[in-house]
Amino acid sequence: MRDDSNDTVSPKDRFLTVYGRKPVLEALGDPALHVDKVILADTARGEGAAAIQRAARTAGVPVQRASAHRVKVLAGNGKQDQGVLADVVAPRMRPLTAALSSAPLPATVLLLDGITTPANVGMILRTATAAGIGGVVVPRRGVAALDPLVVKASAGVAFRAPVLRCATAAEAAGLLTDAGYRLYGLGAAGGEPLFQAELPERAAFVLGGETAGISPEVADLLTGRLTIPMPGEVESLNVAAAAAVLCFEVVRRKTAR
Template sequence: MLIYGRNPVTEALREGRVEEVLLAHGVEEAFARQLRALAEQAGVQVRQAPRIELDQLAGTTAHQGVLAEAEELSWSAPQAIWDLAEQRGEAPLLVLLDGITDPRNFGAIVRSAEVLGAHGVVVEERRSAPLSAVVAKTAAGATAHLPLVQVKNLPRFIEEIKAQNVWVYGAAGEAAQPLERTDLSGPVALVVGSEGDGLRRLVRERCDGLVSIPVRGQVQSLNASVAAGILIYEAARRR
């Protein structure tokens, strides 16, 4: 697959997933030197090209002057989440996405989850944006460090993790229970639904509780990625 953006390409080089790098003419020398050093360590060729060539290949001008041909992003096995939590000596913190089909929202949530210390992001096979260059770019390299898991049935997966003593809380604007009064200190999964429809009925019914983020303005809803970031931060802060 083609990936673009400085952080995604840099992380892919460090992970050994890159086959070739294209660097636009005119990119500042400090970044070019850093990129070439990483590419040399990985045994990868760096080819300079006109910026318009990168525009055409990426289908956007937002590539930050670098593009790479890399191995496809792949989903992790669910066990990777538990392994990461055990490796860190922490109670598992999962982020479950129900119907996040916008790749930029998906990527932004992955970035927040990785930065704030979650152990994995879980999506349902038919109700999620696919792993793509846009997701990788928006996630700013976080896809290389965080387990991303795809399951066939999210409600069933919720039942499975509840059996492992994970408390599951769904985000719902109308919920009476505010986020700050919710115990997020132990093993927790936070469920975020789509902006248009929120959580599906089957997902809501399987949550241990629904929580809301208090808002003060006239607009009564948050962007899904922003809401996810607040939820993850609050859970991380309690730890």
């Protein structure tokens, strides 16, 4: 495993990046958040840019200037960055490899596989954090970026969610399997009913994408599949709603012991 000291961990595994003038000002004005730095486009002028610089000064946050193109690249959203972004420290975010090489290992992990709607990712992070889930694996590729849309959907909880980062869902599935986790895919049909299934102490639950479901590479590593019983005339639940049912079934089992 690679060295996961702060010298080698990617900034994407330590910070949530917010962009746009209002989100950056809100982050700078929130005493519960630690903003590492603000990056302002060298073309940003006027009262909006001045307000951000004043807020950063008040919060003791350094402001760096960069080209407008550089800001767009870093934000990953050229239409809405408004020439400014901020890196906000996410204290519980870390690489998956770091979580798997330290004790104690998280007992329950969610693995997001191909979920591309920011609202779904944000709601899953909020639910998992509320339920005390040990980690939510959010791959850097194939899943919605952890941007202001995700933060908004999580109602700000994304900043303190137990996010675990890796390159892809397939990589995460392999790492989790090697670490002794059993992987269970949550789907609309074809699996064992969630409420009756016997689950191990250490389990990872895979939540597939909104249209394609669980990817074939991850499906090959599944121990089993689970389904949520739905006696009503509905084919499936939204992935965020299904995640909520799963998370609080885990809570129910823990509190019933």
